[in-house]
Amino acid sequence: MIRHKLFGLRVSTLTLACLVALPGIAMADEAREQALEQRINDLEKQLQNLAAEIRAQREAAPPAAPALPAGKLPIQLTTLTPGSPAGTTVKIGGFIKADFMATKAHDGQLADAAVGRILYVPGQTPVGGDSSDVDYDAHAKFSRFNIGIDNVSESGDKAGAFLEMDFFGNALGNQTSTNTYGVTVRHAYAYWNNWLAGQTWSNFMDTAALPDSVDFIGPTDGVIFVRQAQIRYTTGGFSASLENPETTVIPNGGGGAAASDRGAVPDLTLRYGWKGNWGSFGIGALFRSLDIDRAATSSAAAISDSEGGYAFTVGGKWNLGSNDDLRYQVTAGDGMSRYIGLGVTGDAALSADGNLDAIGGFAGYLAWRHVFSSQLRMNLIYARSQYDNPIDLTGTAVNESVQSFRANIFYSPMPKLDVGIELMRAKRELESGVDGSLTRLQFTTKYSF
Structure with a gap:
């Protein structure tokens, strides 16, 4: 218990x-x-x-950019053209160029408003007169700006456009006060894969062979120099184009060449080029229809005629080492003057009965470039063109030949900034044997962006 x-x-x-x-x-x-x-x-x-x-x-x-292959630049992360397809890129460029020149005509005088006062125009070198005093001119009208639009689609198609303008238009002011000039179109074209349509350098021209010069063009006497509207097809090194036709005609008995904007056939150009470590080389051909069609007037009968024109060119750049190169071009044909030297003579002469006679000739230049250092370089340039005018139609007061020699030196104190000085001696000779020469000392500053 x-x-x-x-x-x-x-x-x-x-x-x-x-x-x-x-x-x-x-x-x-x-x-x-x-x-x-x-x-x-x-x-x-x-x-x-x-x-x-x-x-x-x-x-x-912003989101990180995707990895890119070696050597490739990144595309823009945000488009500047919201109305364009995705992946469109924009490039803005150009330069500011100021020119200062002292010119002496030894056999006459350049007119006050002559284009030859602001750049070298071979056909305006005075002949057969008394020596002029030295004329000083300064301007910045060759400054330019451009914008390029490019796009690559997902399927690999390439398309884009390019627009460039300078200030080489007619004067809107005067040298007394404003020195104002109009904006002019240099290039305006669009492209799609192998096709290009719009205004740009003629396909007959080899821009890669142009030498470095203080003057706007440089080897003007013997160089192909034309910008015009065209349709061009390019594949590899080959290109072909149909370009705007224009015929310059010397009146019967002589006088200045007049433009004839007639004809239904565009100028045809063909070009093939090669490039390598040795430099570049290209050949080109030009085929034209020279046309005139004028209605009868009270003092002249109607005129209507066509004549074939052609030209062939070779040229390029030959690298002589790391510091030297030669640039050259040779062109020959009939009815090609409009493409050479800013129109030294006419494409054709007019006979008394209204028929066209194509004017033959040849042109060319040779330039040596030497680089002293990354900041200092020099160029020696010789250019010439000569024509076989039918003097029974043109008379003897037309241009037989033009030529020039120039030496320049450029100093670049920093990238994109050039300071240059150039001495030029030029000569023009008429079929009569009368000639004239021109000396110009030109200084330039140029900042590219």
Whole structure:
């Protein structure tokens, strides 16, 4: 009996102890749960803060550009042409060029408004007169700016456009006060893969062979120099184009060549070029239809005639080492004068009965370029063209030949900045044997962008 009571007492005591301990256990579990919930809340706040920082960084910085192959420049990340397809890029360029020149005509005088006062025009060299005083001219009208638009589609098709302008337009002011000139279009064309349409350099011209000169053109007497509207197809080194036709005609008996904007056949040009570490070389051909079509007047009968014209050219650049190169071009044909030297003579002469006679000739230049250092270089340039005028139709007062020699030196104190000085001696001779010469010292500054 006593044992049972003792056992019951022990059970009761243990039960009482458990009952007393249960609230403490429950309180301890509740504290741990509260601490865990607090840690979870703290972690959620930290995650929210981190997410906010990531969003802010993404909004503040543009997306990283994709990796590019070695040697490739990155494209623009944001288009400047929102109306264009995705991936369109824009390039803006040009230069500011100022020219200062002192000119002496030894056998006459250049007129005040002559184009030959601002750049060398072979056909304007005065002949058969008295020597003039030195004339000083300065201008910045050959400064230019351009914009290019290019796009490559997902399928690999290439398209784009190019527009370039300078300030060689007619004077809108005068040299007394404003020296204002109009903006003129140099290039304006669009392209799609192998095709080009618009105004740019003639396909007959080799721009890669042009030498470095202070004058606007340089070897003007013997160089092909034409910009005009055309449709061109290019594949590899070969290109062909149909270009705007224009015929210059010397009146019967002589006089200045007059333009005849007639004819239904565009000028056809063909060119093939090669390039390598040795330099470049190209051959070209020009085929033309020379046309005149004038209605009868009270003093002259109607005139309508056509004559074929053609020319062939070779030229390029030959690297003589790391510091020297030769640039050259030779052109010959009939009825090609409009393409040479800013029109030294006419493409054709007009007979008394209204027929055209194409004028033959040849032209060319040779230029040596030497680089002293990355900042200093020099050029020696000789250019000439000569024509076989039918003097029974043109008379003897037309240009037989023009030529010039020039030496220049350029200093580039920093990239894109050129300072140059050039001395030129030029000569023009008529079919009569009368001639004239011109000397010009020209200084230029040019900053490209």
